[in-house]
Amino acid sequence: MATxxxxxxxxxxxxxxxxxxxxxxxxxxxxPMSQFAVDAADAAAxxxxxxxxxxxxxxxxxxxxxxxxxxxxxxxxxxxxxxDARRFEQA
Amino acid sequence: MHVERxxxxxxxxxxxxxxxxxxxxxxxxxxxxxxxxxxxxxxVLVHENRIMGFYSLAASGVAADETPEDLLRGxxxxxxxxxxxxxxxxxxxxxxxxxxxxxLMADAVRRVIAATDHVAVVLLVVxxxxxSAAAFYERYGFRRARGDGxxxxxxxxKDLRQTFGA
Numbered sequence: 001m002a003t004x005x006x007x008x009x010x011x012x013x014x015x016x017x018x019x020x021x022x023x024x025x026x027x028x029x030x031x032p033m034s035q036f037a038v039d040a041a042d043a044a045a046x047x048x049x050x051x052x053x054x055x056x057x058x059x060x061x062x063x064x065x066x067x068x069x070x071x072x073x074x075x076x077x078x079x080x081x082x083x084d085a086r087r088f089e090q091a
Numbered sequence: 092m093h094v095e096r097x098x099x100x101x102x103x104x105x106x107x108x109x110x111x112x113x114x115x116x117x118x119x120x121x122x123x124x125x126x127x128x129x130x131x132x133x134x135v136l137v138h139e140n141r142i143m144g145f146y147s148l149a150a151s152g153v154a155a156d157e158t159p160e161d162l163l164r165g166x167x168x169x170x171x172x173x174x175x176x177x178x179x180x181x182x183x184x185x186x187x188x189x190x191x192x193x194x195l196m197a198d199a200v201r202r203v204i205a206a207t208d209h210v211a212v213v214l215l216v217v218x219x220x221x222x223s224a225a226a227f228y229e230r231y232g233f234r235r236a237r238g239d240g241x242x243x244x245x246x247x248x249k250d251l252r253q254t255f256g257a
Contacts, residue, residue: 053176055153055216061237062155062169068234069172069213073249078232082197083255085190088136091095 010038094198097125097133097145106142108181112220116179117145131178134202136195144182144191146199148206151176151216153236153245174214175203196231200246204257207248215246 014022026036057065097103103121107114117133124131124147136144155169177199182191203215217233219225219242225235233244251257 053149053151054171055151055174055176055236055243057153057155058237059156059158065153065155065172065236066169069247073247073253075254076232076246076250078230079200079246079251079254081193082200082231085194085197087201088194088198089093091093091137 010041012037092136092138092143094134094136094195097121097135099126101135101137101142102140103142106145107184108144109184109187110181110220113179113181117181121145121147134198136182136191136198142183143186144180144195146180146195147178148199148202149176149178150174153214153216172213173211174216175206175212177203177215177217179218192227193231200251201255203248204251204255207252208257212248215248215251217244217246218242219244 022037023033026033029036031039099122103118106117121131121133125133131147131149133145133147135142151174153172153174157167157169161168177196180192180196180199182189182195200215203212206212216236217228219228222242225242225244228244229235232250233246236243236245
């Protein structure tokens with residue numbers, strides 16, 4: 001993920017353990033540790049931004065959500081108003 | 092008064108619903124989302140060449156947060172649920188209180204139902220900008236989703252189909 005103009009710097013503190021792990025992983029890929037860290041962070045950021053449209057539901061609510069989806073279809077009484085609303089023409 | 096796909100000939104600049112986030116998106120980004128990036132379909136309510144309202148639909152999904160253990164095993168526990176996002180719906184401020192929002196939402200729901208004749212979608216998700224918008228959708232039976240900061244509400248497509256007799 002090379003960027004045209006690398007003009008910005010990122011300083012970050014990390015634990016000895018994180019430092020060791022990042023160096024090890026960077027060595028596996030044969031890239032400098034700073035490049036590894038930036039590429040990994042950039043990939044994670046892209047993921048977050050591309051998922052913006054996804055609605056994320058916390059784990060503790062997930063079972064309830066899936067149980068609701070399994071329930072049989074029903075008429076929603078509050079939506080009757082929408083069904084009865086006078087329709088717009090379509091162009 | 093009729094509904095049609097947003098196109099280049101529409102004059103979007105005169106539209107104003109009073110909520111800056113919605114107006115700004117409609118003025119500056121709706122055209123791009125429609126044509127260049129293809130990320131959303133926007134429909135406009137038109138009366139005598141004036142835009143009185145709009146809504147936009149996009150493909151979306153609902154994903155449950157996985158536990159770190161499941162992620163590390165590479166076995167997500169929950170599938171992503173396919174959804175359509177009703178991202179924005181707004182009526183011009185000069186026509187508030189005329190029931191147009193309700194009719195435009197019904198239009199959006201019918202369009203989603205028609206789309207699901209061809210593509211499987213389980214949920215309709217609406218993005219509510221504030222509490223009054225959330226209350227609007229709740230009046231029509233949408234359920235609040237527990238989630239990440241934004242207020243989003245859900246309706247099951249199978250209930251929409253049942254309710255609308257589709």
